[in-house]
Amino acid sequence: MERSSVRSMKACAIALLICAVLLMTSLSGCVQQNQTTIKNPTTYVRYDIGEPKTLDPAEAYDSASCDIVNNMYDRLVTYHGNDTLHIYPSLALNWTVASDQLTWTFHLRHDVLFSNGDPMNATDVKYSFNRVITVNSPDSSVAWILEQCMNLNSTTIIDPYTVQIKLTNTYGGFLALLAFSVASIVDMKTVEANGGIVANTDNEWMKENGVGTGPYQLDHWTHNSEVVLAKNLNYWGGWSGQHVDTVVVKSADEASTRILALENGDADFAYIPYGNLVDINNKTGLFTVQEPSYNVVLGLFDTVSSNKFMADKEVRRALSYAFNYQSAIDDAFNSYLYRLPGCIPKGMPYYNTQNNGTSVYNYNLAMADQILNQSGYLRDFNFKGTYYRFNNTAIRLWYNSGNAERQKMALSFQQALTDLGINSIVSTEGWPQYLNRMYHTNEWDFMFLGWMPDYNDPDDYIAPFVGSAANGGDTFHTGWANASVDSYINQGKYTVDPTARAAAYTAAFNIYINDPSMIFIGQETYTRGMRTWLHGYSYNPVLEYYYYDYYKA
């Protein structure tokens, strides 16, 4: 056999190996040096999960879409920094409201250009609002936000820089509504050139393109990968001062990828799951953003479950005592959770109407045991020497798959139920199946769910949570209904008098907390990982990201 061919092959392999090693060491050397300096100094990079569904303000409803829309477009009014309580001028320099609380007049800025150079004036404003209402996005139905108090006749052009809006009904949150992404001002000429307005149909062009007056314009969107925004040179706010020139929002499904990106400096900002915040805590160059949020975590009871005992409020009370709240806070959420006493989260008005903010239920198996025994649910079924209640019927605990926190709470709840002599099954399924179970079946007894605010008012919590289906509530199909609670909710909603509102919410609380349709577990802390070289960031739950404020140093 000829040896030379083999020998040369071997030589090739060795040469390749040496090359690889040399390349590695040389490259690692230069990268190590770069590590001390800021990566991509004029670019803001965020690694997040999920990606926008659309870039059209008339369709955007999910937070990823609204994020991009908020930065590409301006609205008449806006929020500043982390201030959620005050609304500031944006495209509107100032505004007046008539004494009837219905007629609002906005005076627009004169110097505003769209990113394509078109000037912005009152025509665009009227066009934008009427577009949202006419398109009435079939995919997201986000138009309901404007339709709460506006219709096609509401907006009137007084002069090119003055707009009058006449509301269909009084609405306290009107300005807040105008700060929402759906009220963004689009360029009439651009939209008309690209499909215009078709009633009840989303504009396909606007989904992936757009011309706005915002500080950034769309550079490119690679689906399932990244959205890149570049600075809008026509921006009326100007580019003096420190700003990032480019914004990159990446969608990365895998948590480890996001962590590594943050640690090696590719990412300036990243969504990190609670369980992984320990990885970035106390690391130089990294910072954990921690802010209170209005996101609440709930455990729902199906009061009309095929397991009949779930209809008994004593059973649900006992289960409320059997849930280990402290363990949920410490172990499932790594302490990034704040105990929630009732429907209304801390930070919102009327929080204190809920037993002064103190929880009624705490983890107390003895109490749960006592309630069940008193109600006649004794340990009656012998299975291998263990006595179970409910004739061994299992309570079905569900959570949606992939949610680590809920899985921990479910398995820990199951263990507590076993101690209490209640058999249970923990199951998980995908989100569409989970929703089907919740909304179309009674084959569940306990489910986890979260809720985020649409607007900053207790009514956005109490009505969907404990209002009856007949009263437009019961969003989670727990089947729970109480006429008195409904009337208190309506009182609270339509009264402007704070004391009366407080009284109504107190009364409602006292009823629903003793006949619980859900366990109020807690209120999540908003957490994100951030490089310390990123400046200008502040958390605003209503306007989560405003890149114009950011710079790296």
Add this chain to the structure above:
Amino acid sequence: MLHLFRRSLLSMIGLVLILFLIIVALFAPLIASEHPSYVEVQTEQGTTRVEERWEIHFDRKLQSPSLQHLFGTDDYGRDIFSMIVYGSQTSLRICLMVVIISTLAGIILGGLAGYFGGVIDEVLMRITDVFLAIPYLILALAVAAALGRSIDHIMEAMIITWWPSYARLFRGQVLAIREQQYVEAARSVGASNSRILFRHILPNSIAPLIVEITLDLGAVLLVAAGLSFIGLGASPGTAEWGLMISEGRTLMFHAWWYVTFPGLAILFVVLGFNLLGDGLRDVTDPKLRR
């Protein structure tokens, strides 16, 4: 043949690994330091099944390996060593069930197609074409998503994706052997179809199949782990290696042991099956011997 096998170091390592797996699975209650409880529960279909449950001790979660917890604890405070030991039972069960059932299906269908040919063959081959044209992971994913999350369903999903390749393999074998002289001879003396199939064709075509089966036993574990990774694995709370890896992977930066030990367990078992399969192939295929 046996001495050839014995001489091959790699094959012996494979054999030892698999024997070790079997021993661990058989004597799990003696080896593990902690044990799950088994609870009988009713399923939605009204049948009962026994569920494996591990006690949660949040007070000792994510402890690094120590004498008390050889492989550390997971984020539920469960002893990873014990879970791996008990997980060997699950893994072995998954491997064997999937491979045996899909082999049986493959033998029956592939045998029929290969032996009788004609329309049966054509139809069956088109069906296998259809199944093979869908990437197995996506098909298994879809089936598993439809059935719901549990080990049994994962096994069913994998059987559905696995049988067509066996049917093809076995059909090819039967086609080749059908033309052999001893089969002709049996046919000429009037042996019945079933006799020819079971007495002549089956024993002669099974040898290459066994090699394939051994190699696939490992592949099954990898696919199961892949399904767990995407989020459709064993039901939560059970000790299944794939599930443990997929749950531990996000915590690898501060709890390396959580993902490492189940990962090594899978690696060694799959390695074992593959080494064994390779060894068997070398022994049964005289052409590769010198």
Add this chain to the structure above:
Amino acid sequence: MTETPLLSIRDLKTYFYTYEGVVKALEATSFDIWKGETFGLIGETGCGKSVTALSVMQLIPQPPGRIMSGSILFNGVDLLKEPEKTLQQLRGCAISMIFQEPMTALNPVYNIGRQIAEVILLHKDLTEVPQKNTRNPITHRRIQRARKKRAFEKAIEALDMVKISDPKKVARQYPHELSGGMRQRAMIAMMLACDPDLLIADEPTTALDVTVQAQILDLMKELQHRKGTAIWLITHNLGVIAEMCDRVGVMYAGYIVEIGKTEKIFENPDHPYTRGLLRSIPLIMEERQRLEIIPGSVPNLITPPEGCRFHPRCKYQMDICKTCAPPLVEVEPDHCVACHRFADVKYSVVGEEEKHG
């Protein structure tokens, strides 16, 4: 005969190192082949004929095979001491070999013409075409193409030479499209394309029909006549030997046991094995009642019998046969035998017949 033999094998020893043990395939094999002659090597299957041929070609699979010692002088050059490069130049050019299985000995993925042309390209000058390597890759490629074309034409000529009726067509056909006889013809064409000095034919006709066998043998004879090639024919078919060979060697279990002129061996075999071999063949001309068989079978070469390797099967065995291997002795000019009792064998015809009678 004063000139040197074309091929001279001396004490060739080839072992195979297998898992079961060391197979002592050849143990001190020696013989000569002269220019232009036809030498036959006979023996039972597994007695080392092919191993001898392959050792000469140095095509023993290594491992497990290994040529332990001895010398193979070809035109006075010891092949065992030559580097692989020289051997490659000799193979197919000076020494060619035809194999037993025409079905598998041709590469299934190349057409016949290409396979023949390959030998020609390797060993012939092809002076008609400029051969000089140029630096210019385009010119180089053009020359290569021209050489290939020329070699292919030569291959067609070679096919024509072996009396293939439509050589142009056959040259473009693949081995599986040809019959066994055609393949063997193609093989011969391939191996004779470079006019070798020695053609080793290892059972060239065994796998063929009887009628085809005769044609192939005739063809070989004719070509030998025309080109003066020495042929080393390996077979267990005594009829073929009788018809073709000038001299014949008999091999048993790695040893040459008898060697000499064909007529002498056939008429008067001196080794009990040769004798048994000759008697086990049905000959139409002779009217013999029953065929003889040699009892037993070829010994296991991992643990061969001590002494004469044939002794367990030999009717004439004595004590010396069990301990001492007999040397190859020239019993008459051009006739050597390796047997302690060749003299007894020679004159025992009657007694033997009696035993069987």
Add this chain to the structure above:
Amino acid sequence: MKTWEYIVRRLILLIPVIIGVTIITFTVSHVIPADPARAFAGGPKAQPEAIAHIRAELHLDEPLWKQYFFYLNDLIHLNLGKSYLENRPVLESLRDYFPATFELTMVAMLIAVPLGIIGGIISAIKQNKISDHFSRIIAIVGYSLPIFWLALMLQYLFAYLVPILPLEGRLSVGMVPPTTITGFYVIDSILTGNVATLSSSLLHLILPAFTLGFSTLAIILRMTRSSMLEVMSADYIRTARAKGVPERKVIYQHGLRNALIPTLTVIGLQFGALLSGAVLTETIFNWPGMGRFAANAVLGLDFNSVMGFTLIVAIIYVIANLIVDLLYAMVDPRVKLGGG
């Protein structure tokens, strides 16, 4: 049979495969008791009108067989429907993701096939030597490693500990993709002469392609080794040596071409495996490809996307097998197209 005739006949076979594939995926994805419309419309916060709109578009209130025929009807008009997870036509999603996945799998193949074949040859001709053991161990480890585990480890090693390769994605942060001509970043970069995107896209391909190709490499290596061993002991190899052919030519011209025949089959089959592997690889390396899209679609019950994906893959599968069969006929003259 003429080659083109054979190709047409094989392509006609696509139709039953496509129908079969659609039936299977349709049934499997539709029998699940689920409420995808509500999930697409935003979960618990979904507006009733939005849910109703989606249910009507998907014909979810019709019986299953009718839904299937609605789908088939759309399919005949080359309308793959709308992807609700992506909020755009499935065809557009596939147009975006297919080149990404194809580029990845092709590069994985380009890594796996030559390395696998060379490794197999070295292993075979150096049987039982160190290099043989080395490549066999690589092969065995290659198909014993969970692919996502390998991906995570490579990421950790080469993008974090020794940061020489990019962590994820197809291009460097914020880099504008080359003008879309083919959708393959590498090819588009070359066509547009964009050196920056070319080098960036090549660098970004290394880790995911290696991860994806590793098990394929192992399988090809093993296959080549065993068939090479078999071939090198064949009679025609002895003939070639007897002809005086130099050993290198014996191995590469006579041995390899014959040994490649079984390897070709494996390479054809590996295409399917690669697409499965792409699901995991793409998720970890954040590669905007079809695998990740398909996995998300299956989990999110985005029927149209699942169907569109399986259709494309079925077509690829059939075409890949066709190409393999054609190559087969090219490499092995004994194979007749359309026979057997």
